[in-house]
Amino acid sequence: MSNTIYIGYYFKVEPIQPGTEILIAELGYAGFESFVETEEGVTAYIQKEEWQEDILSDIQIFNSDEFDISYTFDEIEQTNWNEEWEKNFSPIVVDDLCSVRAPFHEKLNTKFDIVIEPKMSFGTGHHETTHMMLQHILQNDFNGKTVLDMGCGTGVLAILAEKKGATKLDAIDIDNWCYLNSIENVERNDCHKISVFEGDASLLKGKSYDIIIANINRNILLNDMETYAAALNKNGMLFLSGFYNNDIPIIEEVCNKHMLKLVEKLEKNKWVSLKFIN
Numbered sequence: 001m002s003n004t005i006y007i008g009y010y011f012k013v014e015p016i017q018p019g020t021e022i023l024i025a026e027l028g029y030a031g032f033e034s035f036v037e038t039e040e041g042v043t044a045y046i047q048k049e050e051w052q053e054d055i056l057s058d059i060q061i062f063n064s065d066e067f068d069i070s071y072t073f074d075e076i077e078q079t080n081w082n083e084e085w086e087k088n089f090s091p092i093v094v095d096d097l098c099s100v101r102a103p104f105h106e107k108l109n110t111k112f113d114i115v116i117e118p119k120m121s122f123g124t125g126h127h128e129t130t131h132m133m134l135q136h137i138l139q140n141d142f143n144g145k146t147v148l149d150m151g152c153g154t155g156v157l158a159i160l161a162e163k164k165g166a167t168k169l170d171a172i173d174i175d176n177w178c179y180l181n182s183i184e185n186v187e188r189n190d191c192h193k194i195s196v197f198e199g200d201a202s203l204l205k206g207k208s209y210d211i212i213i214a215n216i217n218r219n220i221l222l223n224d225m226e227t228y229a230a231a232l233n234k235n236g237m238l239f240l241s242g243f244y245n246n247d248i249p250i251i252e253e254v255c256n257k258h259m260l261k262l263v264e265k266l267e268k269n270k271w272v273s274l275k276f277i278n
Contacts, residue, residue: 004177005048009073013041019067021269025244026059028217035127036089041069048075092126094134098160103188112138112163115188116154117181129241132266132273133157133215136239140211140275142166148209148231150224151216151242155182155196161213162191169194172203201227211237215273218243222254229258232278241273248272 009032013019020042024035027044034045046055061067091101091108098112107113130153137157143165149158152171162169171186171194173179179198186194197203201224210233214221221240232238238260243251245267252262255276264275 004077006045006076007048007051007073008076009044009046009071010038011041011044011069011071014068016041019061019069022061022067023059023069025270026061030055030058037126045076089126092131094131095138097138098134100134100156112160114156114159114163116156116185117188128268128271129215129273130156132268132271133213133239133241134160135266136264136273136275137161137164137213140237142211145210146208146233148172148204148207148212148214150201150212150214150228151220152182152196153178153215155185155194157213157215158182158194159185159189159191161211162193163189166211167193170197170207170209171195172197172199174198174200200224204228204231207231208233209236211239213239215241218247218251221251225254225258225260229255229260229278232260234278236278238276238278239273240276241271243272244270245272248274 011023013023020037024042031050032044032046036043062069089102091099091105093099093108093110097110098114099108099110100114100116101108103115103117137160142161145166147158147161147166147169149169149171152158152173155171158169158171171182173182176198179196182196186196204227208231212228212232214228221242228238240251251274255262260276260278262274263277266273
């Protein structure tokens with residue numbers, strides 16, 4: 001997969017907020033998978049094989065008189081991603097407890113320190129959904145728990161879960177690059193209880209967990225909810241993100257069908273993260 005090509009779009013947005021938030025939300029629905037906010041707007045990435053010439057045709061914000069948006073785009077080989085990331089990536093701190101940084105950043109004074117070499121993987125803590133999932137992990141008891149990180153991206157959520165005391169963890173992603181990147185990051189953070197797998201929810205057959213973390217897009221969550229519910233132990237916790245506030249009713253309806261009860265909601269810039277229990 002080292003020769004996988006991405007298309008990078010470089011958007012200038014005026015006014016930058018809330019224009020950038022709206023644009024990222026719409027690009028996510030269109031299939032873009034990684035975003036880096038910049039001083040002028042946002043850079044968005046999509047795999048070339050997922051790209052088509054009219055990829056932006058359904059982006060409604062372009063039709064709005066309230067925003068002025070211009071862009072350029074080009075092809076990026078994944079081997080150039082570290083350079084791209086180093087130009088744009090700054091460390092983050094979540095709830096004064098957990099820092100997520102790249103190897104070229106100095107260590108910060110937080111209880112949990114996670115070092116991520118993101119490459120093209122999604123999940124650095126910068127995106128609202130990852131940030132909220134990190135908050136959920138910090139706020140809940142993971143000690144002695146078995147955990148699934150579904151759609152693991154960089155592996156950052158599984159890594160924090162192990163640091164919070166989880167004893168056995170599976171991290172799964174359908175993307176080969178994310179799979180390889182997660183393995184690297186697990187080793188980089190000296191984690192020994194995380195097993196990384198390449199694949200989808202079919203890998204969950206016969207497995208069970210105390211806690212399931214799934215930060216994926218809405219349609220995949222809805223499609224796989226029955227599988228997650230079947231794999232969740234009694235008195236288990238299910239954390240979901242990757243969707244917007246107006247998606248909550250349909251997510252909750254499907255969860256309720258599988259005896260999952262909504263008990264907590266986090267919200268950040270119209271993105272949400274939900275906690276369910278069974």
